Amino acid sequence: MLHTFLAILLNITLLTGDSAIASGLLSVEVRNMTRKREVASYQATKAAAPASVTKLLTTGAALTELGPDFQFETTLAYSGEIRDSILWGDLIVVGDVDPTLGNLKNGDPFLDDWISQLHEMGIYYIKGRIVADMSKLSDEGYNPHWLPEDIGNYYAPGIYGINYMSNTLRIYLRTGDVGQPAEVLYTDPNNVQIQSRVRAGKTKRDYSYVSGKPLVYVRKMTGEIPANRDTFCVRGDLPNPGLQLAEDLQRALLRAGGRVDGQPSYVMKHATDQDKLKVICVHFSPALRDIIRDTNFDSNNMYAEAIARYLGSLHHKHSTARQAAGHLVRYWRNRKMPMGQCVLHDGCGLAPDNKLTARMVVKLLEHMYRSEYRDDWYASLPVSGESGTLTHFLEDTRLSGRVHAKSGTLTGAKSYAGYIERPNGDLWSFAILISDTQSTSKDIQKAIEKYLLCICK
Numbered sequence: 001m002l003h004t005f006l007a008i009l010l011n012i013t014l015l016t017g018d019s020a021i022a023s024g025l026l027s028v029e030v031r032n033m034t035r036k037r038e039v040a041s042y043q044a045t046k047a048a049a050p051a052s053v054t055k056l057l058t059t060g061a062a063l064t065e066l067g068p069d070f071q072f073e074t075t076l077a078y079s080g081e082i083r084d085s086i087l088w089g090d091l092i093v094v095g096d097v098d099p100t101l102g103n104l105k106n107g108d109p110f111l112d113d114w115i116s117q118l119h120e121m122g123i124y125y126i127k128g129r130i131v132a133d134m135s136k137l138s139d140e141g142y143n144p145h146w147l148p149e150d151i152g153n154y155y156a157p158g159i160y161g162i163n164y165m166s167n168t169l170r171i172y173l174r175t176g177d178v179g180q181p182a183e184v185l186y187t188d189p190n191n192v193q194i195q196s197r198v199r200a201g202k203t204k205r206d207y208s209y210v211s212g213k214p215l216v217y218v219r220k221m222t223g224e225i226p227a228n229r230d231t232f233c234v235r236g237d238l239p240n241p242g243l244q245l246a247e248d249l250q251r252a253l254l255r256a257g258g259r260v261d262g263q264p265s266y267v268m269k270h271a272t273d274q275d276k277l278k279v280i281c282v283h284f285s286p287a288l289r290d291i292i293r294d295t296n297f298d299s300n301n302m303y304a305e306a307i308a309r310y311l312g313s314l315h316h317k318h319s320t321a322r323q324a325a326g327h328l329v330r331y332w333r334n335r336k337m338p339m340g341q342c343v344l345h346d347g348c349g350l351a352p353d354n355k356l357t358a359r360m361v362v363k364l365l366e367h368m369y370r371s372e373y374r375d376d377w378y379a380s381l382p383v384s385g386e387s388g389t390l391t392h393f394l395e396d397t398r399l400s401g402r403v404h405a406k407s408g409t410l411t412g413a414k415s416y417a418g419y420i421e422r423p424n425g426d427l428w429s430f431a432i433l434i435s436d437t438q439s440t441s442k443d444i445q446k447a448i449e450k451y452l453l454c455i456c457k
Contacts, residue, residue: 021447024412024437025049029358030455033366033419034426040455044362047341047355049435051408052299052389053415054349056361058308059292059380060368061331065311068289068376072098072310074162076114077277082123090128090262091118092272093245095136095162097313098285099306102245103166105294110283111252117281118253129262130250132242135271136161136313141214143305143321145345145353152211152219156350157237159305159321161268164241165189167302169219171210171234175200178227185231189244193218198234200227210236215243242266269318289376296380296406297388301348308347321346337363349408361417361431369419369429381405381418394449399456405430412437414444420456 025048030039062070073096080089102110118124141158142151150156157167169192173182182198198208201224208223217239225232238244246264253260285291295303305321311331312324325344333339338360345351368377382388385400389407393416394400405418413435420428432448 021434021437021439021444024439024444025433025435027356027358027433028431029362030428030430031362031366032426033369033429039428039430041358044359045338045341045357047343047357048415048433049352049410049413050349050354050356050361050415050417050433051410051413051435052301052304052349053356053361053406053408053417053431053433054344054347054354055296055299055304055408056364056406056417057328057332057344057356058304058311058347059295060364060377061311061328062288062307063292063368063373063377063380064371065314065331066288068287068373070288072096072100072285074098074101074283074285075277076117076280076283077274078123078280079272079277080128082121085122086125086127087123088127090272091123091126091130091249091260092133092277093131093162093242093249094133094272094274094277095160095242097136097159097161097163097306097310098283099163099166099300099303100285100291101162101283102164102248111249113283114249114281115252115256115258118258119256121280124258126253126258126260126262130246130253130260130264131272132162132246132264132266133272133274134161134242134266134268135318137309138318138320139215139268140320143346143351145321145351147350147352148211149209150350152237153209154235154237155301157302158214158239158241159302159309160241162242162245162266163302163306164245165238167238167241169210169236169238171219171221171236173198173225173229173232173234175225175227175229175232178202180227182225182232189238189247191217191247192239194221195219196221198222199224200229201225202227206232206234208234210234212236212239215240240266289380292376293380297382299389299407301350304348305346305350311347332360332364335367337367349410352410352413356433358417358431358433361433362429365417365419365429365431369427378404378419382407393445394452397449397453399452403452408433409441410435412439414441414448416448420452422456 029044312319382390384403385395408415417431
């Protein structure tokens with residue numbers, strides 16, 4: 001027993017004494033789930049910034065509250081009446097917060113299907129408008145706890161009742177010699193005004209930043225991108241996904257020989273009278289099990305935040321980011337998770353003020369593994385050295401392929417939480433949350449890898 005205690009103490013000292021971590025905030029818990037005993041613990045009840053480990057709270061709550069077969073629904077409906085192939089009213093798209101609608105991976109030709117449905121009903125001419133009803137959520141768009149320099153970039157888009165094309169705007173630029181201004185060629189979609197101060201640099205990566213206000217079709221750009229490129233794509237956020245969908249639907253209808261009198265529009269707080277609408281068809285998202293797998297594998301902030309906001313909307317009309325985060329805290333507290341030291345401002349981990357404890361995260365991991373949703377939950381986590389954001393974590397080590405976990409990264413913060421499959425068949429749960437350091441993400445990762453390899457001899 002003394003030997004085991006000294007070994008644990010030595011391993012923790014190995015982690016805390018590493019120069020990449022020594023000045024930071026650290027919370028560690030490792031448990032042998034099979035034998036129900038502690039392997040290692042250090043400041044396990046101390047709260048640290050979890051970064052994208054936060055997504056475990058969101059995806060776990062969604063899986064248990066909604067079920068793995070749940071699908072988001074986007075409804076195409078109309079008001080008024082149909083006479084002589086004319087819709088005397090508005091065509092309405094009612095959003096349900098679906099994060100996958102029209103994206104590159106799941107963007108099946110649903111607009112073509114909608115046009116076919118309209119034609120089957122004899123609708124070729126709309127005397128009114130095409131309206132995007134985005135009232136499922138509030139009109140705030142961006143999470144107020146995100147950093148200003150993040151807001152407007154592709155990884156921190158606004159979240160709305162209708163999300164479309166991953167809420168992503170693509171900006172194409174041309175660069176010349178180092179130091180020269182970059183030329184904006186075009187955008188996709190092409191209706192956004194770009195105010196660019198981006199210059200060509202010696203960098204080989206994208207160091208530009210996009211910013212703007214929600215629902216406003218102007219985006220500002222700063223920073224630098226690689227020099228001497230004929231075309232270079234920078235991603236920002238789509239200002240108004242619902243309106244973009246309405247515009248794309250109207251264009252599709254016109255291409256099919258139809259006609260619309262009014263201009264595409266959207267509604268936010270003041271919803272259409274949905275009880276009086278007549279449903280034409282419903283578009284279903286992929287199953288939730290697939291969505292949360294993409295969320296955790298790719299650490300997709302947009303997916304996670306949309307899922308969290310949807311869960312909030314089940315309990316609050318026009319759900320806000322604050323209400324969604326509050327729901328997650330209550331949800332896990334009601335399941336006996338130790339949420340006392342935890343602070344949550346979003347569902348994706350982009351808010352730097354989020355705080356979780358290693359003990360709380362480990363208890364959540366054990367709760368989910370013992371739930372009826374274990375298989376879908378476990379399959380949603382990337383594998384060390386093999387997949388997702390863990391492709392290069394513990395790569396070419398004896399733990400490659402044995403760790404199923406979620407990673408998290410912010411400036412000065414790096415976290416991992418998940419499961420370790422031991423050669424003897426035991427399964428360990430672990431959470432290592434490190435924040436408030438002056439070190440690089442790469443250096444913190446190396447320290448964590450060294451620690452895990454040491455305790456998993």
